[in-house]
Amino acid sequence: xxxxxxSPEALRLQEGESSSLNCSxxxxxxxxxxxxxQDPGKGPEFLFTLYSAGEEKEKERLKATLTKKESFLHITAxxxxxxxxxxxxxxxxxxxxxxxxxxxxxxxx
Amino acid sequence: xxxxxxxxxxxxxxxxxxxxLQCAQDMxxxxxxxxxQDPGMGLRLIHYSVGAGITDQGEVPNGYNVSRSTTxxxxxxxxxxxPSQTSVYFCASSFDGCSYNEQFxxxxxxxxxx
Numbered sequence: 001x002x003x004x005x006x007s008p009e010a011l012r013l014q015e016g017e018s019s020s021l022n023c024s025x026x027x028x029x030x031x032x033x034x035x036x037x038q039d040p041g042k043g044p045e046f047l048f049t050l051y052s053a054g055e056e057k058e059k060e061r062l063k064a065t066l067t068k069k070e071s072f073l074h075i076t077a078x079x080x081x082x083x084x085x086x087x088x089x090x091x092x093x094x095x096x097x098x099x100x101x102x103x104x105x106x107x108x109x
Numbered sequence: 110x111x112x113x114x115x116x117x118x119x120x121x122x123x124x125x126x127x128x129x130l131q132c133a134q135d136m137x138x139x140x141x142x143x144x145x146q147d148p149g150m151g152l153r154l155i156h157y158s159v160g161a162g163i164t165d166q167g168e169v170p171n172g173y174n175v176s177r178s179t180t181x182x183x184x185x186x187x188x189x190x191x192p193s194q195t196s197v198y199f200c201a202s203s204f205d206g207c208s209y210n211e212q213f214x215x216x217x218x219x220x221x222x223x
Binding site: 034041042043044045046049087089095096097098099100101102 | 113142144149150154165167168210211212213214216217
């Protein structure tokens with residue numbers, strides 16, 4: 001059974017304190033690994049797609065990396081506006097997308 | 110472009126009632142999908158469509174029907190609402206089902222079944 005597991009469930013950081021969010025996956029015929037950001041009361045907003053182990057993508061203070069079993073979302077020197085829930089998802093060979101439960105990130109000023 | 114629109118934003122139903130959640134996109138996207146989001150459960154795929162006339166089941170399809178008669182619209186029907194269907198429902202679309210295309214999500218419909 002395809003599965004995506006995110007850790008930690010919640011993370012509180014001081015402004016400027018860098019950290020990483022983890023996404024472990026077992027997805028049959030992985031066609032893509034996605035990261036989304038979701039603010040309270042809103043739909044998820046796309047951040048990155050990763051396709052193969054070793055790939056990295058960056059956007060402002062965020063960098064996503066992919067191995068054969070995990071993906072990491074690195075947050076460098078975060079600001080309070082980075083506070084949100086970050087969702088990881090994998091697309092399997094049948095075009096189905098499986099989401100993890102998310103990591104709630106809170107950046108303290 | 111309006112992007113992905115969903116109506117209604119909020120809905121309260123009684124057990125056994127039926128209703129349709131509407132979803133439309135104006136980006137000429139082929140791939141559309143419906144998710145439900147529950148506390149502690151994350152987003153779960155209900156049904157998806159890779160193009161007009163084609164639909165398939167996701168992870169939690171029971172109690173829901175979909176159809177895709179046009180590229181723009183992908184309505185989700187609750188046949189006989191149950192309290193277990195209380196949730197926030199999101200519709201999403203992407204250019205096609207290929208992995209490199211980001212999904213655009215609608216603002217969600219918050220449904221309560223009494």
